[in-house]
Amino acid sequence: MNSFDLRIFLLIAILSCIQCKPGSPVEPVISTVYSDSHRPQFHFSPPEKWMNDPNGMVFYNGAYHLFYQYYPDSTVWGPMHWGHAVSKDLVHWDHLPVALFPDSLGYIFSGSAVVDWKNTSGLGKDNHPPLIAIYTYHDPVGEKAGRNDYQTQGLAVSTDEGKTWTKYPLNPVLKNPGIKDFRDPKVFWYDPGKKWIMTLAVHDHISLYSSPDLLHWTFESDFGKEHGSHAGVWECPDLFQMKVEGDTISKWVLLLSINPGGPNGGSATQYFVGSFDGKNFVADSNTQTKWLDQGRDNYAGVTWSDIPAVDGRRIFLGWMSNWLYGMKVPTEKWRSAMTIPRELKLHREHEDYYVHSFPVKELEQLRKKEISIDSQIISGEVDLTLQIEFPPSQMEAVIEIIRSDQTADFGIELSNARGDKYRIGYNSVTNEYYSDRTKSGKLDFSNEFGSKIVTAPRLSEAPIHTWHILFDKASVEFFADDGNVVFTEIFFPHEDFTTMKLYSSNGTVALNKAKFFSLNSIWK
Numbered sequence: 001m002n003s004f005d006l007r008i009f010l011l012i013a014i015l016s017c018i019q020c021k022p023g024s025p026v027e028p029v030i031s032t033v034y035s036d037s038h039r040p041q042f043h044f045s046p047p048e049k050w051m052n053d054p055n056g057m058v059f060y061n062g063a064y065h066l067f068y069q070y071y072p073d074s075t076v077w078g079p080m081h082w083g084h085a086v087s088k089d090l091v092h093w094d095h096l097p098v099a100l101f102p103d104s105l106g107y108i109f110s111g112s113a114v115v116d117w118k119n120t121s122g123l124g125k126d127n128h129p130p131l132i133a134i135y136t137y138h139d140p141v142g143e144k145a146g147r148n149d150y151q152t153q154g155l156a157v158s159t160d161e162g163k164t165w166t167k168y169p170l171n172p173v174l175k176n177p178g179i180k181d182f183r184d185p186k187v188f189w190y191d192p193g194k195k196w197i198m199t200l201a202v203h204d205h206i207s208l209y210s211s212p213d214l215l216h217w218t219f220e221s222d223f224g225k226e227h228g229s230h231a232g233v234w235e236c237p238d239l240f241q242m243k244v245e246g247d248t249i250s251k252w253v254l255l256l257s258i259n260p261g262g263p264n265g266g267s268a269t270q271y272f273v274g275s276f277d278g279k280n281f282v283a284d285s286n287t288q289t290k291w292l293d294q295g296r297d298n299y300a301g302v303t304w305s306d307i308p309a310v311d312g313r314r315i316f317l318g319w320m321s322n323w324l325y326g327m328k329v330p331t332e333k334w335r336s337a338m339t340i341p342r343e344l345k346l347h348r349e350h351e352d353y354y355v356h357s358f359p360v361k362e363l364e365q366l367r368k369k370e371i372s373i374d375s376q377i378i379s380g381e382v383d384l385t386l387q388i389e390f391p392p393s394q395m396e397a398v399i400e401i402i403r404s405d406q407t408a409d410f411g412i413e414l415s416n417a418r419g420d421k422y423r424i425g426y427n428s429v430t431n432e433y434y435s436d437r438t439k440s441g442k443l444d445f446s447n448e449f450g451s452k453i454v455t456a457p458r459l460s461e462a463p464i465h466t467w468h469i470l471f472d473k474a475s476v477e478f479f480a481d482d483g484n485v486v487f488t489e490i491f492f493p494h495e496d497f498t499t500m501k502l503y504s505s506n507g508t509v510a511l512n513k514a515k516f517f518s519l520n521s522i523w524k
C-alpha cells in the first residue's frame with residue numbers, strides 16, 4: 001500500500017467508525033472535540049451546543065445518570081431538551097442520545113428523576129422498577145399570548161434503565177394554578193408518610209406537593225416568602241435530610257437557586273436548614289441567608305436521587321456558569337460545563353448549621369503526578385512552576401497555610417506568557433476570601449464578567465487555612481476551611497495558564513503542607 005492508499009484507507013476506516021453505533025467507535029472523535037480551546041478536561045461538558053441546568057440526576061443499577069438542559073441546534077439557550085450522559089464512577093461520562101424532546105405541551109425545562117422502587121405508578125414492566133422523570137413543560141405559545149399558566153409539570157417513564165423515555169399520555173400531571181413561574185420539580189420518596197414529595201419553585205417561594213403514585217399530586221404547603229434572599233426569581237429547589245456530622249441528629253436542608261441576586265452578582269444557590277414533617281418545611285429561626293457557593297459560577301445545582309444507603313452520600317452537581325454572561329462566554333462549538341460532583345456534609349458551628357462541600361473521592365483516580373513542596377515562609381512571590389513540573393491548568397492542590405501576620409494578603413496566582421493572571425486568596429484585614437479574574441484573559445464578551453474582585457466572609461478566625469483547589473483549563477473550584485467557603489469561578493485565558501505562584505503581601509505566612517497533583521483528562 002503506498003502512502004496515498006494508506007491515507008484513503010484510514011479515512012474510510014475513520015468515517016465508518018463515525019457512522020457505526022455509539023460507544024467506543026466514536027472515541028477518536030470525542031478526544032478531538034475535547035481538545036478545543038477552553039475545553040474543561042475533567043468536567044462534564046456536552047460535545048457541542050448549548051447546555052444549562054443539570055436535570056434528572058438519579059443512580060440506578062450501578063450508573064449515575066446526568067440529564068441536562070440542552071439545545072441541540074445552537075450555542076445559545078433555545079427550545080429546551082434533556083441531554084443525557086451516564087457514568088459508572090462520577091468522573092468519566094458516556095454521551096447518550098437526547099432523552100426528551102419538546103412536544104405540543106412545550107419545551108422540556110428542568111426537573112428530576114427517581115427510581116419508582118415499589119412501582120407506585122404502575123408504569124413498571126416485568127417486575128423491574130421504572131425510572132420516572134418529572135419535569136416542567138414550558139409552553140412558548142401560552143407565554144407569547146400573555147397567559148400565566150404556561151408552565152406545568154409532565155412525566156416520562158423509562159423501562160430500559162434510562163436509555164429510552166416515553167411521555168405519560170395524560171400529561172401534565174400537575175396543572176398550573178395561574179402562576180407565571182411554576183417550575184423545576186424535584187421529587188423524593190418520604191418513607192414515614194409512604195408518599196412522594198415534590199418541591200416546586202413558584203416565583204418567590206416553593207410549594208410542596210405530595211402523591212401516592214407520582215401521577216396525582218396534592219398541594220401540601222408553601223415555604224419561603226419571608227425567608228432568604230428575594231432579589232431574583234426562585235428556581236431549582238431540592239429538599240433532603242442530612243445527618244449532622246459528629247452528632248446523632250438529622251436536619252432537613254433546602255437548596256434553592258436564585259436569579260439574579262447572588263452574593264457576587266447574577267445567579268447563585270442559597271440554602272436553608274430546618275425540619276420537615278411530611279407536610280411543612282420549617283426553617284430554623286436563624287434566617288440569615290446562606291450561600292452554598294460564593295463564586296459566580298455554580299447555579300441550578302441539585303443532588304442525586306437514589307444513592308444507595310450503604311453509600312449514604314448526598315452528592316451535588318451544578319451548572320458552572322451564570323445567567324449574567326453564560327450565553328456569551330468565548331467558546332465556539334459548545335457552551336458551559338458542570339461543576340465537579342461534590343459531597344455535601346452538614347456541620348454544626350457557632351450554634352448554627354452549615355453545608356460544607358467536598359470534591360467526591362472518586363476524582364482522586366485522576367491524579368497522575370504528585371509533587372510535595374517543602375514547608376517554607378512565603379513573603380512576596382514564590383514561583384513554584386519549576387518545582388511542580390507540570391502546567392497548573394489541569395491541577396489539584398491541597399495546601400495548609402499558617403497565618404502569623406494579622407495583615408497578610410495571600411493566595412495562589414496562575415499566569416501565562418500573554419500576561420493573563422488569575423488570583424484566589426485571603427485578606428486577613430477584612431477576614432475575607434476573594435477571587436480575582438479581572439485580568440484573567442478574555443473579558444470583553446461581557447461587561448459583567450471581569451469587572452470586579454469578588455469576596456466572601458470567612459466564618460472562622462483560626463490561623464490555619466486548609467485549601468483544596470481544582471484548576472481546569474477554564475475554571476477554579478476552591479474549597480476552604482473544610483469546604484465551608486466555596487468559590488467556583490470560570491475564566492478564559494488567551495492561552496493555558498503555565499505559571500503558578502504562591503504570594504503573600506503585607507505580611508508573611510508559613511506554607512505548612514502543600515501537595516500538587518497533575519490530573520488526567522477524562523476524555524482522552
Ligand code: FRU
Nearest residue numbers: 053069080109110183235300
Ligand atoms: C434555571 C432555569 C430553570 C428552568 C431552566 C430553563 O437555570 O431557569 O428555572 O427550568 O433554567 O432552561
